[in-house]
Amino acid sequence: MPWRRATDRSMSVRVIPLVDARRPVVAPADAPAQAPTGSLLDRLGRPLTDLRISVTDRCNFRCSYCMPKEVFDKDYRYLPHADLLSFEEITRVARLFVQHGVRKIRLTGGEPLLRKNIEGLVEQLAQLRTPDGKALDLTLTTNGSLLARKSKALKAAGLQRVTVSLDGLDDAVFRAMNDVDFPVAEVLAGIEAAQAAGLGPIKVNMVVKRGTNEQEILPMARRFRGTGVVLRFIEYMDVGATNGWRMDEVLPSAEVVARIAAEFPLVPLEASAPGETAQRWAYADGAGEIGVISSVTQAFCQDCSRARLSTEGQLYLCLFASRGHDLKPLLRGDASDAQVLSAIGHIWQGRADRYSELRALREPDTGDGGPRRVEMSYIGG
Numbered sequence: 001m002p003w004r005r006a007t008d009r010s011m012s013v014r015v016i017p018l019v020d021a022r023r024p025v026v027a028p029a030d031a032p033a034q035a036p037t038g039s040l041l042d043r044l045g046r047p048l049t050d051l052r053i054s055v056t057d058r059c060n061f062r063c064s065y066c067m068p069k070e071v072f073d074k075d076y077r078y079l080p081h082a083d084l085l086s087f088e089e090i091t092r093v094a095r096l097f098v099q100h101g102v103r104k105i106r107l108t109g110g111e112p113l114l115r116k117n118i119e120g121l122v123e124q125l126a127q128l129r130t131p132d133g134k135a136l137d138l139t140l141t142t143n144g145s146l147l148a149r150k151s152k153a154l155k156a157a158g159l160q161r162v163t164v165s166l167d168g169l170d171d172a173v174f175r176a177m178n179d180v181d182f183p184v185a186e187v188l189a190g191i192e193a194a195q196a197a198g199l200g201p202i203k204v205n206m207v208v209k210r211g212t213n214e215q216e217i218l219p220m221a222r223r224f225r226g227t228g229v230v231l232r233f234i235e236y237m238d239v240g241a242t243n244g245w246r247m248d249e250v251l252p253s254a255e256v257v258a259r260i261a262a263e264f265p266l267v268p269l270e271a272s273a274p275g276e277t278a279q280r281w282a283y284a285d286g287a288g289e290i291g292v293i294s295s296v297t298q299a300f301c302q303d304c305s306r307a308r309l310s311t312e313g314q315l316y317l318c319l320f321a322s323r324g325h326d327l328k329p330l331l332r333g334d335a336s337d338a339q340v341l342s343a344i345g346h347i348w349q350g351r352a353d354r355y356s357e358l359r360a361l362r363e364p365d366t367g368d369g370g371p372r373r374v375e376m377s378y379i380g381g
């Protein structure tokens, strides 16, 4: 059943049955004790500065490049609630990551705003301070469906910024891409509510899939120019093992930039921080900036400083990893903070992931082959 034409849309979806690949490596409880130095480096000399925390494996959208409906259907077995890390466990492990140098925490999912009382977690994380007493950069990535309702409470709880995924302005295209018939107007209302609540500068991420929504690139640029919203275009990626990725459906970022520059001249900007995933471009007329995230055609592994924690406590060292390191036995056992710190340090120091760089050397046509990659809906984008 490699191919099935999706109902009334012109998109074809290649479905690969999902097997449960969530068999983690148990984190070493006996890792040699090491005091956190705040400048932990992996085997490629990369620091650990960003932690992405998935707070749920559920989502109310079924974007075909992330959670195709044919796989994540009514029979899909989501994680039982008892398996999810509690807010206290998440805050404890986040506090320990901060001791190792993490300065930015991004809450993800699935759809993080589906996690009950997420504001309570935000409140706990917002209390954390770096060893030199600074607040963390606390942000969240959402599909925007619940943002209009939740923006004020998230801001009051201490959230600083949000990133909203929005793959088009044309209502029919957007409904087809989220595959649950969710109207674009509600996401746009969520972005306005987040701006009004002060959760900015807001970033809007658009995944560009050739032959599906590339015609939305210019309408999106026209819509968000001059609004203070930073629009970023993400190359369609071979994340996970279910989205049927093909290279010929990737629209390289260079083409995206060229299309926009043809209407609105652009000038390149420096990265705003080391390890930033986006290449930044400013509108020459001062109407703001855009970004492109080019994991397929311009890999950026050389300064990737991101770790990902799954909603049940597995530490992944790359978006395209096939296995995680299970921290939950340490968090739920009687391991001390020092032991958990050592385990995290040990794991990061052993890291040598650079999937996108290696993919570029292989030049695959499809996402097949190699160890089965973890699903993005499970560890967050």
Ligand code: SF4
Pocket: 295, 300, 301, 304, 305, 306, 317, 318, 319, 320, 353, 354, 355, 356, 357
């Ligand atoms: S492919 Fe992996 S190592 Fe490379 S930038 Fe992405 S997450 Fe980092």
